[in-house]
Amino acid sequence: MGAVHAEFLKLKRSLAWTVVALLPAAMAVAGAVNTIAAGQQPEDGWHTVWLRSAVFYGLFPLATGIGILASLVWRVEHRGGNWNALMSGPVSSLRIVAAKAAVVAVLAAAMQAVLLAAVIAVGRLAFALPGMPPARYFWISLLIMLACVPVAVLQSGLSMLMRSFAGPIAVAFLGAAAAVVMLMAELPAAVLVPYALIGRATQLGTGTFGDTGAITPWAVATTAIAAVVLTAALTAATTAVLNRRDTRA
Amino acid sequence: MSAHAVANEFAKMRRLRNGLIAAAMVAAVAGLSLLATVTSPAFAAPGGRVWAVPLAAMSFAVPLASPPLLAVLASRQVDIEHQGGGWLLNQTSGIAPGGLCRAKFAALGLIVAAATVLESGLVLGAGLLLGIAAPVPAGLWLGFTGCVLVANLVLLAVHLLLAALIDNQLVGLGVGLLGTVVAVFAAGLPPALTHTTPWGYYALAAAAGYQGERLVAFTPAYPSTAALGVLAAVSFVLITALFDRRES
Numbered sequence: 001m002g003a004v005h006a007e008f009l010k011l012k013r014s015l016a017w018t019v020v021a022l023l024p025a026a027m028a029v030a031g032a033v034n035t036i037a038a039g040q041q042p043e044d045g046w047h048t049v050w051l052r053s054a055v056f057y058g059l060f061p062l063a064t065g066i067g068i069l070a071s072l073v074w075r076v077e078h079r080g081g082n083w084n085a086l087m088s089g090p091v092s093s094l095r096i097v098a099a100k101a102a103v104v105a106v107l108a109a110a111m112q113a114v115l116l117a118a119v120i121a122v123g124r125l126a127f128a129l130p131g132m133p134p135a136r137y138f139w140i141s142l143l144i145m146l147a148c149v150p151v152a153v154l155q156s157g158l159s160m161l162m163r164s165f166a167g168p169i170a171v172a173f174l175g176a177a178a179a180v181v182m183l184m185a186e187l188p189a190a191v192l193v194p195y196a197l198i199g200r201a202t203q204l205g206t207g208t209f210g211d212t213g214a215i216t217p218w219a220v221a222t223t224a225i226a227a228v229v230l231t232a233a234l235t236a237a238t239t240a241v242l243n244r245r246d247t248r249a
Numbered sequence: 250m251s252a253h254a255v256a257n258e259f260a261k262m263r264r265l266r267n268g269l270i271a272a273a274m275v276a277a278v279a280g281l282s283l284l285a286t287v288t289s290p291a292f293a294a295p296g297g298r299v300w301a302v303p304l305a306a307m308s309f310a311v312p313l314a315s316p317p318l319l320a321v322l323a324s325r326q327v328d329i330e331h332q333g334g335g336w337l338l339n340q341t342s343g344i345a346p347g348g349l350c351r352a353k354f355a356a357l358g359l360i361v362a363a364a365t366v367l368e369s370g371l372v373l374g375a376g377l378l379l380g381i382a383a384p385v386p387a388g389l390w391l392g393f394t395g396c397v398l399v400a401n402l403v404l405l406a407v408h409l410l411l412a413a414l415i416d417n418q419l420v421g422l423g424v425g426l427l428g429t430v431v432a433v434f435a436a437g438l439p440p441a442l443t444h445t446t447p448w449g450y451y452a453l454a455a456a457a458g459y460q461g462e463r464l465v466a467f468t469p470a471y472p473s474t475a476a477l478g479v480l481a482a483v484s485f486v487l488i489t490a491l492f493d494r495r496e497s
Contacts, residue, residue: 015419022423026430034437056433064317064426072419165328165418166321170270173317177277181284 003091003099007073011103014072020110023065028053028118032126042123046133049123051206057115058144058202059209060176062108063151063195067172069107070155071165073100078163084247093242097156097235104152109145116141136215140204147201147223150194150230157238186210191226194234251352254344258326258356265325267357271364274318279371281310286372286379291464300386301466303376304393305457307369308467311397312432312451316404319361320425323408324418326353331416347492350413354406354485361401369394389456389466396454396474403447403481404428410488440470450477 031052035042042048077086086096116137123129151172158168172195179196182189183203190196190210199209201223207213262268285306286292292302330336330349339349373390412421428448435443435452443449453470 015417019419019423019426023426023430026427030430030434034434037438037442056430060313060317061426061430064429068419068422068426164265164325166324166422167266169422170273170318170321173314173321174273174277177281177314181280184284184288 003095004102007099007103010076011073014075016069016072016107019065019068019072020107021114023061024057024111024115025118027057027061028115028122031056032122036126042127042129045129046119046123046137049119049127049129050133050137051208053115053119053122054202055206055208058199059180060173062111062148062198062202063172063176063179064169065111066104066108066148066151067155067158067169070100070104070152070159071168073103073156074159075165077160087245087247094235094239097153097160097238097242100160101149101153101156101235101238104156105145105149108148108152112141112145112148136205140201140215143204143220143223144198144201146227147198150227150234151198153231153234153238154194157234157241160238160242180209183210191222192230194230197223197226197230251344254348254352255355258352261326261329262356262360265329267322267325267360270318270322270325271360274314275364275368275371277314277318278307278310278368279375281314282306282368282372283375285309286375290462291459292379298379298381299383299464300376300381300390301457301464303372303381304386304389304466305455305459305464307372307393308436308451308455308458311368311454312435312448313429315397315401315451316428316432316448317422317425319401319404320408320422320428322357322361323353323405324412324421326357327409327412328418330413345493346413346495347489350409350489350492351485354409357405357409358402361405362398365398365401366394369397389468392469392471393454393456396469396471397451399474399478400447400450400454403450403477406481406485407447410485413492444473447477447481450474 031049035052077083119137120133123133155168155172158171162168175195176199179190179193179199182193182196183199190200200211203209203211204219204223205211205213205215282303283306286303289302289306291297330339336346336349340346344352369390373385408421408425411424412418415421428446431446432448432451435446435449436455436458438449438452440453443452450473453473455467456469457464457466459465
């Protein structure tokens with residue numbers, strides 16, 4: 001826990017909160033503004049509000065946002081002599097990798113919580129929808145948070161390898177674009193690609209981008225299992241890579 | 250701004266792999282356009298193989314892929330000056346910060362222009378290969394490509410200035426990401442609102458699109474795009490002239 005706490009301390013003045021708060025809120029507001037500008041009401045109540053906020057968010061902005069957060073978490077290590085301090089410290093590679101990825105995953109989960117809160121706010125304030133969204137959107141949000149973990153580990157690994165801030169973000173965007181192709185082609189192997197996994201989780205129950213529209217136990221289970229397996233595999237791979245790294249001249 | 254300064258920017262790009270990012274932009278726009286074309290129900294319908302389908306696909310793909318990758322390109326090209334004390338180094342060798350920004354715009358602008366023309370040409374070629382028999386609407390295609398080029402160059406200039414002003418790359422990339430959201434959703438906004446941000450001009454450039462299930466051809470907003478181009482060019486020159494008076 002000490003390593004994770006230290007990583008959060010490093011983020012204190014990084015403005016990471018702007019990505020966590022603004023990106024999902026902008027998605028929900030953009031969906032609502034489009035609906036209002038078209039002179040429409042959400043035909044299917046909370047489902048329409050969710051659809052207009054979450055579908056596009058899961059295709060590109062979520063992966064790119066996680067990429068930005070991972071670059072922020074690693075930026076400090078690539079400056080000055082911090083990389084050499086990290087390499088010569090007593091903390092094991094596994095703990096460094098796990099702590100960095102955990103921070104990115106927690107921030108990604110916070111983004112999902114903000115999206116859900118923004119959907120509720122938009123539904124109630126802009127469209128006067130009664131009550132709260134059905135429970136399934138809360139469960140899907142938990143699944144999305146879980147699906148974000150392998151992307152957090154992958155992006156953290158890329159940001160560890162690349163000193164450039166923007167490079168890993170470009171990779172996240174292109175990975176998300178490739179994932180859209182895989183989802184539309186309904187490739188079963190898409191579940192093994194982290195970017196496609198968050199696409200699959202965010203489209204669950206919407207009937208878009210290869211999703212059937214039904215929330216089946218099979219779809220939930222495969223997404224959850226793939227998230228756990230990918231997280232373990234990527235963490236092991238990133239740790240092995242960091243183990244082979246040395247101080248820089 | 251001298252040719253030497255522009256050549257220097259190209260030399261810096263070799264290690265920045267900006268050519269690779271521009272190639273990725275071309276691949277993303279052409280790939281998403283092709284995907285949206287072949288999966289379009291309108292394209293599968295009998296007699297549906299018309300040029301409006303790939304034009305609508307490209308009108309969707311360009312605002313999706315261009316803003317974040319333009320932000321990445323500009324951010325990388327400027328960040329090296331922040332990291333390595335390049336502003337001061339260039340100033341002492343006779344290139345003031347404003348001139349350096351103009352050189353960066355000239356070098357990156359050439360790459361972005363080539364990428365924009367290439368992605369448009371690739372989609373056109375794909376349309377021919379997919380068997381669209383109707384004559385190519387050359388005027389509309391050129392007009393659309395021109396409007397996208399203006400919007401791309403304006404956004405590039407905006408991101409270059411933003412990256413030069415603010416050391417923290419999070420700001421430029423965050424703005425690029427939020428801009429993507431604006432660009433994608435701008436198609437559904439009233440034109441008055443669409444005109445208020447540079448990302449909205451991708452929607453104004455659209456040559457075709459869907460109104461519900463119906464495929465509709467549009468005329469790109471040429472006067473608005475031209476006005477944006479002029480306004481942005483004047484603003485860029487004035488702002489970079491102000492940079493020239495600033496001490497590093």
